[in-house]
Amino acid sequence: MGSKSATERALNYLRRAPRVTLTDVRDNPGARTKGRLVRKKDNMAGQQYNDLRGAGKPPLGWIWGDFYKPWQRIYPGATFFNQDINLRREYPPLSLLELQRLIDLGWLDPSLPIDLTALCNTRQYRCDPSLRQFGVQLTDEGASVFAAKVNLEGASVFAAKVNLEVQWASETAIAAVERAGGVVTTAYYDPIALTAAVDPLKWFEKGEPIPRRHSPPADLIGYYTDARHRGYLASPPAVEAARSELALKIGYALPDRTDDAQHDMLAARKDPLQVFFGLAPGWVVNLADQTLLKPKNPRLLHYYSGRLDASKDS
Amino acid sequence: MIATMRGVVVARRVGPLRCLYSQFRGAYNVESLHPQQSSSAIPKVPASPSDNPLQFNGYIPTEEIDKSFSTSSGPGGQHVNRVATRAIIRFNVRTAKWLSDDLKKRLTERYSHRINIEGDLIIASERTRKQHLNLADCFDKLRTAVYECSEELTKENRQPDPEKVEELRLRQEQANRMRLLEKRRHSMKKESRAKDF
Numbered sequence: 449m450g451s452k453s454a455t456e457r458a459l460n461y462l463r464r465a466p467r468v469t470l471t472d473v474r475d476n477p478g479a480r481t482k483g484r485l486v487r488k489k490d491n492m493a494g495q496q497y498n499d500l501r502g503a504g505k506p507p508l509g510w511i512w513g514d515f516y517k518p519w520q521r522i523y524p525g526a527t528f529f530n531q532d533i534n535l536r537r538e539y540p541p542l543s544l545l546e547l548q549r550l551i552d553l554g555w556l557d558p559s560l561p562i563d564l565t566a567l568c569n570t571r572q573y574r575c576d577p578s579l580r581q582f583g584v585q586l587t588d589e590g591a592s593v594f595a596a597k598v599n600l601e602g603a604s605v606f607a608a609k610v611n612l613e614v615q616w617a618s619e620t621a622i623a624a625v626e627r628a629g630g631v632v633t634t635a636y637y638d639p640i641a642l643t644a645a646v647d648p649l650k651w652f653e654k655g656e657p658i659p660r661r662h663s664p665p666a667d668l669i670g671y672y673t674d675a676r677h678r679g680y681l682a683s684p685p686a687v688e689a690a691r692s693e694l695a696l697k698i699g700y701a702l703p704d705r706t707d708d709a710q711h712d713m714l715a716a717r718k719d720p721l722q723v724f725f726g727l728a729p730g731w732v733v734n735l736a737d738q739t740l741l742k743p744k745n746p747r748l749l750h751y752y753s754g755r756l757d758a759s760k761d762s
Numbered sequence: 763m764i765a766t767m768r769g770v771v772v773a774r775r776v777g778p779l780r781c782l783y784s785q786f787r788g789a790y791n792v793e794s795l796h797p798q799q800s801s802s803a804i805p806k807v808p809a810s811p812s813d814n815p816l817q818f819n820g821y822i823p824t825e826e827i828d829k830s831f832s833t834s835s836g837p838g839g840q841h842v843n844r845v846a847t848r849a850i851i852r853f854n855v856r857t858a859k860w861l862s863d864d865l866k867k868r869l870t871e872r873y874s875h876r877i878n879i880e881g882d883l884i885i886a887s888e889r890t891r892k893q894h895l896n897l898a899d900c901f902d903k904l905r906t907a908v909y910e911c912s913e914e915l916t917k918e919n920r921q922p923d924p925e926k927v928e929e930l931r932l933r934q935e936q937a938n939r940m941r942l943l944e945k946r947r948h949s950m951k952k953e954s955r956a957k958d959f
Binding site: 451588620623624663680681683684689690692693695697698699700701717719721722727728729752753754755 | 825829901
């Protein structure tokens with residue numbers, strides 16, 4: 449039994465179909481849409497003689513100043529829409545192009561793990577927890593080659609082998625990093641831990657102990673336990689399987705990981721409670737004397753180890 | 763060093779770099795969150811072709827497929843003329859080691875319009891504006907094509923199981939009985955209309 453050709457199938461359908469009428473000739477609903485009509489009031493909108501002339505129209509709610517404080521954020525009285533505007537999370541984007549540029553120009557050292565702290569230390573990337581910003585979002589701009597008629601192997605794709613820890617990553621961005629032999633992990637930082645991570649110097653100067661990271665909120669637990677997002681709470685074998693699956697899906701061969709020189713660096717992962725590599729939560733960093741002060745009190749040790757049972761006394 | 767701020771090393775009592783990665787282990791470390799991974803929890807990703815010659819498990823060895831890129835068609839001026847976003851993949855169906863003979867035959871029949879004289883199956887895509895996404899689309903098309911062939915072959919070659927065969931036989935017998943019964947009834951009806959009944 450061979451398959452019928454398209455012509456045969458079409459003729460069979462026609463034989464069985466009812467008579468064609470005018471209603472069959474009509475467009476399907478949604479097939480054609482009318483374009484937006486430009487009305488007289490859209491042109492310039494009465495702004496011919498001030499600074500807005502010639503500029504793009506500002507975002508909705510913009511009232512003189514920066515773009516992080518629109519009207520609806522300052523006066524959030526509307527309940528039909530934007531009721532949760534001040535509760536929404538933002539993840540300032542970092543493209544692969546920008547990341548490659550930072551590495552090439554020497555702002556970042558790819559022989560060390562790159563996390564939010566390393567990025568913020570370069571001062572080329574900003575993340576402000578007070579503006580409900582929750583970390584780095586890795587976008588895939590810069591994953592592809594830009595020259596015409598060049599074979600993939602010889603062209604300038606994202607080629608740095610990095611151990612990257614971000615807070616949000618798109619699938620193709622993860623694919624681009626893994627294809628180059630690197631590692632991506634998505635990890636959650638709660639606002640206090642984020643404040644410490646974003647500007648460690650300022651935190652250490654306060655003399656406060658390094659905070660412990662708390663677990664993600666309920667609506668983010670699903671994201672960070674998913675191996676497809678390379679979540680820091682997902683199981684390592686599931687992450688390995690997701691790596692192979694993504695390689696099959698996008699169409700690249702997973703590179704060999706036989707380079708032992710970088711193995712330790714690429715395998716480095718922070719504990720879910722840890723904010724800085726090499727430093728545990730609860731430690732106080734004394735900058736003046738260049739020393740570390742570690743807690744001994746069992747109650748503090750109990751808290752900073754993340755245990756949930758009732759803290760032991762003394 | 764991760765905890766470096768503006769070039770100053772924080773904890774100079776920390777030894778060589780390797781110690782940076784030696785771990786503080788809290789209560790929520792990954793090993794204790796996933797203690798005994800059951801095999802069903804980890805998805806099985808195929809790493810080699812299926813044993814069944816009629817079945818395709820989704821495995822495509824990407825190294826054995828030639829990928830090339832060229833400029834896309836359509837409007838766009840200088841950008842579309844310079845940027846190689848069109849992805850083309852090709853491989854010879856006859857010499858492909860990851861396809862069984864049955865699948866090769868069916869693929870050649872169904873997708874003869876995409877195969878050239880030398881037997882190379884060529885799939886191109888310029889669906890998106892990104893080259894890597896177009897490449898993924900090419901592989902998606904290829905995978906779908908092979909899956910369709912495999913499903914068709916499986917359907918054609920399936921053997922009905924004995925219980926089903928028995929059930930069908932019984933149904934057929936019942937249908938025959940009913941047919942004969944109706945025939946007799948009809949015959950009696952006609953007979954009863956005869957003059958010398």
